[in-house]
Amino acid sequence: MIKSLLIRNFRLFKEIEIKRLSRINLFVGKNNSGKSCLIEALQIYATKGHPQNLYDIISSRDEEWESIISDENETPIQEVAGPFGYLFHGYALPGVDGEAIEIGPTEDSSRQLKIALRAFQIIEDEDGRRRRTPVDKNSINDEFVDIQFALEATQNNERCNYVNLNSHSSIYKRPLYTGLKDFNINHQVVPTRNLSDDKLSILWDNINLTDLEKEVVSCLKIIDPNIEGVALVGNLSERTVRKAKRIPIIRYKGIKERIPLKTMGDGLTRLFHIILALVNSKNGFLLIDEFENGLHWSTHSRIWDIIIRLSEELNVQIIATTHSRDCIKGFYEVWSAKEVPASFYRLEADPFKGSKIINYTCEMLSDAVESDVEVR
Amino acid sequence: MGNICKHKGKKVLLVEGKNDCHVVLALCQYHSLPKTFGIYECENDDGLLKRLNALIIQPDPPEAIGIVIDADDFDVTGRWQQIQHKIRDHEYTFPGSPDIRGTILSDNPGRPDLGIWLMPNNQNPGMLEDFLMEMADQDAISSAFQCVKIAKQNGLSSFKDVHISKAIIHTYLAWQDEPGKPLGQSITAHSLKADTEIATIFVGWLKELFTL
Numbered sequence: 001m002i003k004s005l006l007i008r009n010f011r012l013f014k015e016i017e018i019k020r021l022s023r024i025n026l027f028v029g030k031n032n033s034g035k036s037c038l039i040e041a042l043q044i045y046a047t048k049g050h051p052q053n054l055y056d057i058i059s060s061r062d063e064e065w066e067s068i069i070s071d072e073n074e075t076p077i078q079e080v081a082g083p084f085g086y087l088f089h090g091y092a093l094p095g096v097d098g099e100a101i102e103i104g105p106t107e108d109s110s111r112q113l114k115i116a117l118r119a120f121q122i123i124e125d126e127d128g129r130r131r132r133t134p135v136d137k138n139s140i141n142d143e144f145v146d147i148q149f150a151l152e153a154t155q156n157n158e159r160c161n162y163v164n165l166n167s168h169s170s171i172y173k174r175p176l177y178t179g180l181k182d183f184n185i186n187h188q189v190v191p192t193r194n195l196s197d198d199k200l201s202i203l204w205d206n207i208n209l210t211d212l213e214k215e216v217v218s219c220l221k222i223i224d225p226n227i228e229g230v231a232l233v234g235n236l237s238e239r240t241v242r243k244a245k246r247i248p249i250i251r252y253k254g255i256k257e258r259i260p261l262k263t264m265g266d267g268l269t270r271l272f273h274i275i276l277a278l279v280n281s282k283n284g285f286l287l288i289d290e291f292e293n294g295l296h297w298s299t300h301s302r303i304w305d306i307i308i309r310l311s312e313e314l315n316v317q318i319i320a321t322t323h324s325r326d327c328i329k330g331f332y333e334v335w336s337a338k339e340v341p342a343s344f345y346r347l348e349a350d351p352f353k354g355s356k357i358i359n360y361t362c363e364m365l366s367d368a369v370e371s372d373v374e375v376r
Numbered sequence: 377m378g379n380i381c382k383h384k385g386k387k388v389l390l391v392e393g394k395n396d397c398h399v400v401l402a403l404c405q406y407h408s409l410p411k412t413f414g415i416y417e418c419e420n421d422d423g424l425l426k427r428l429n430a431l432i433i434q435p436d437p438p439e440a441i442g443i444v445i446d447a448d449d450f451d452v453t454g455r456w457q458q459i460q461h462k463i464r465d466h467e468y469t470f471p472g473s474p475d476i477r478g479t480i481l482s483d484n485p486g487r488p489d490l491g492i493w494l495m496p497n498n499q500n501p502g503m504l505e506d507f508l509m510e511m512a513d514q515d516a517i518s519s520a521f522q523c524v525k526i527a528k529q530n531g532l533s534s535f536k537d538v539h540i541s542k543a544i545i546h547t548y549l550a551w552q553d554e555p556g557k558p559l560g561q562s563i564t565a566h567s568l569k570a571d572t573e574i575a576t577i578f579v580g581w582l583k584e585l586f587t588l
Contacts, residue, residue, distance in 0.1 A: 030435070346435065358433055361465055368430035371423060376435065 001317045002045075002285075004106040009089045009099050010044075011037040014354040017106055022343040024308055026291075026331050027321045028376045029347035034355040035321040038347070039189065039287045042319060045103045046185040046285055048160035049115050049153025058083045060191070084151055084165065089354060093117055096137035096149070110156040117165075118152045186284030188277035192293060195273045197245040203276045204232045204248070212279040215310060219275045222302045223268050226253035230261065230272070248272060266294030271303065278307060281316045292324035300330025308340050328375060332365050346375060383414020387586045388431070389442040389491075390424050391417050396444055396495075396504050398560025400582075406563065406570035407579045413440070413586040421445055425462045432466050432488060442491035442585050446503035449538055452494055459492060474498045478581030491585035497574060505541035508559060511568040511575055512548050520548040 005018040012034040029035050040057050047053040063086040085093040088101060096119045104112030119140055120132040135147060153161040188203070195203070207213050213230075220227045229251040248261040248269075262269055270293050278286050295303065311318050322328060328344075335342045344365050350356040360368075360375065368375045381397035391397050397417045404411075418424035424445055431441055447455050452474060460470045468481050468490060476498045482489040496506035509517055524543045527533045535543050550556055552567040562568045569575070 346433075348435065360433070364429055364433060364465065367426035368434070371418070371427040371430050373427060373430035374434050375430075 001315075002042075002105050005042075006102065006104060006106040006112065007038070007041050008102040009094075010041050010101045010103065011087065011089065011091075012349075012354045013037060013041070014089050014352070016353060016355050016357060018345065018357055018359075019106065020343060020359070021317070021319075022341045023311060023317050024335075024340060024342040025317075025319045025345070026328070026342070027319070027345050027347055028323070028328065029321075030349070030376070033347040033349055035347055036192075036289055037355075039289050039319065039321065041103045042285060042287055043187065043189055044101075044115075045113050046187040048113060048155060048184060049151070049163075050161050050184070051163040054084065054087065054151075054163060058086060061086070084163065087115075096140065104155075113153060113155050113160070115151055115153045118150055120148045120150060122148060186281060188281045188284075188286055190274050190277045190286070190288045192290045194269065194293075195277065197247070200248070200273065200276065201232055201246045203280045204246075207276070207279055215279060215306075216272070216275050219303075219306050220250075220268060220271060222306065223271060223296075223299055224252075224264065227251075227264075227268075228253055231258075267296055267299065270294040271299075274303075274307070275310075278310055278316060278318075279314065282314045284316060286311070286316050286318045286320075288318070288320040291320045291322045292327040295327075297324075297326035297329075300324075300327050301333040302330075304330050304334040308334060308338075308342075323376065325376070328365070329369055332362075332369050335362055336366050344375075381415055381417040383416050385414050386439045387413035388438050388440075389413055389415045389444065389582070389586075390427055390431075391415055391444045392421055392424055392446060392504075393417055393419065395559050398558065399504060399508070399563065400444065402560040402563035403570055403575060403579055404582070409579070409582065413442075413582075421448070425459065428459075429462055429466075432463060432490075438488045440489040440491065440586055442493065442582065444493045444495060447494040447496070447498075447501050448503060449501050451501060452499060455494055477577050478585075480581070480585050489585065491581065493578065493581060502541060504559075505545045507574060507578075508545050508568055509541055509548075511563070511570065511572045512545070513569075516551075517544065517548055520544050523547050 001023065003021055005021055006016075007013045008015045012032070016034070027035050027038060043053055043057065063083045085091060088094060088099075094100075094117055096117050098117060100114040100116035102112050102114050119135040119137065121135050122130050123133050124130055132148065132150075140147060149165045151163040151165065152159055153163075207216070217227065217230055220230065227250050230248055231250075232246040232248050235245055235247050249258045250261050250264065251258055261272060274288060274291070277288075292300070307318065310316070322331075331342070331344070334340060335344075342362075344360040344362075346358045346360070348356050348358060365375065367373075380401070381391075381394055389400065391400065394417055397415045400415055416427070418427050424443060428441060428443055431438060443459075445455065445459070450458070456470070456474055460468075466484070466487055468484050468487070470481070471479070474492060474494055478498060479492040480489065481492075484490075495504050496502040496510065500506070512520075521544050524533070524540065524547055533543070545559070546556075549559075549562055549567060552562065553565065557565060557567065559568075563570050
């Protein structure tokens with residue numbers, strides 16, 4: 001659980017500070033106010049800047065396009081801004097040892113993750129092992145032939161991850177150096193467009209035949225009480241086994257044949273993804289971008305109710321975004337009825353800091369919902 | 377054409393009910409105030425305070441919000457503290473007691489300017505009708521008062537004690553030209569005088585708050 005959050009120099013955020021994060025956190029804001037950036041920042045924090053995660057974040061926004069067409073490019077790394085430059089505020093890589101991306105709790109600087117551009121030289125030691133030795137930015141000159149530029153992620157001055165920048169794009173994906181991997185924070189992300197089929201399979205298998213499977217099914221019953229069970233099966237219409245993806249199917253009361261979950265509509269699919277991600281986030285984070293997608297207004301408060309209960313039982317911290325007034329209303333109903341440790345914020349564009357945060361108390365949110373005043 | 381008492385804009389005056397709305401409109405018309413602000417009636421005091429709390433931090437908040445709220449049978453300090461408590465998280469600095477010429481809080485950067493008028497006069501308990509009594513012909517209002525008192529003594533009335541000023545003002549309006557005009561129209565028809573001291577102070581507060 002992270003109790004406060006400071007983000008510097010990351011995408012839209014020049015600097016943003018959330019003084020108090022609760023176990024359940026809902027964010028609203030107009031387009032381009034930084035909601036998705038916030039989710040990305042927490043992913044990076046949870047993976048300690050793992051190269052695969054950085055690359056996934058970049059490619060999910062099509063930001064790798066330039067690196068694919070300029071594979072043979074030999075110009076110095078600072079001149080080729082993309083694709084990792086997109087992660088920095090101002091969409092450009094800083095200079096060597098320049099301003100770092102910082103993400104972490106405000107009150108504990110030893111847990112803040114820093115990602116900065118560094119220069120290294122590959123040097124063979126006495127035993128013939130090739131090692132990276134840091135090169136100070138002032139001593140970089142034309143005489144260094146095999147200088148290597150990399151993004152280095154550190155926490156408490158210890159390197160956690162390392163992304164080599166002057167290589168072909170495919171190399172970006174390969175973790176060249178993985179540090180203290182076991183300290184990664186368990187987390188799941190439910191993007192706007194739901195989980196990938198592969199991810200869904202993994203998450204399902206992870207809880208299959210456990211009590212958590214029952215939770216998932218009982219949650220789906222919120223939307224349709226006639227659902228009796230769920231399974232994931234191979235799609236037999238695929239031509240090769242390798243390509244075959246698995247799809248969720250359900251058993252429905254009164255119907256002999258099993259039917260694909262998607263037949264039942266977008267709401268059930270969304271809920272299935274959210275709950276499956278939640279029960280897989282034990283002791284970690286659940287990040288949900290655009291919570292409401294596909295969900296009917298009348299179901300929101302019941303869904304929040306179950307999410308809040310599970311998050312307590314499994315010790316999951318939830319950070320969700322929404323555009324929907326119904327989602328906000330459902331959230332507020334549960335928040336004000338029970339003493340739930342929750343927070344509600346609005347992100348707003350700010351001419352100086354890129355983005356700023358407005359924190360609502362439960363009373364403020366309740367007053368706004370009841371007097372029909374806009375909060376988004 | 378939207379409801380004139382449901383204005384949403386950059387300069388807004390929150391009032392408790394429709395009567396308050398029409399009284400303010402009539403006063404503005406009499407004093408020829410430019411139409412740079414609008415009025416929103418919140419149905420009751422509770423709704424007014426909730427709307428105030430929410431408007432202060434809505435996206436693109438108003439530049440200035442005024443509230444006209446009855447002091448009721450609170451002593452004025454009680455109502456004053458209630459307002460202060462409602463918006464405690466928005467970091468306004470309240471003086472110990474309301475300004476008798478209407479309070480304006482304008483030194484809160486990033487937040488709307490806030491004007492507060494406690495009916496009738498920022499000092500006494502009471503409501504809109506007490507304010508209006510000050511605008512009536514004083515001899516006539518005394519007679520109306522006697523009239524109400526006699527009705528009450530003889531067991532002919534059923535109004536609650538807190539509503540005595542409502543009873544008096546409507547008795548007064550019953551014997552003006554076109555008996556029984558609504559409150560706002562009575563100002564327009566000059567049965568209630570819009571240039572009495574209290575009305576002038578009120579209009580001065582509106583002008584300053586909305587920088588007219």
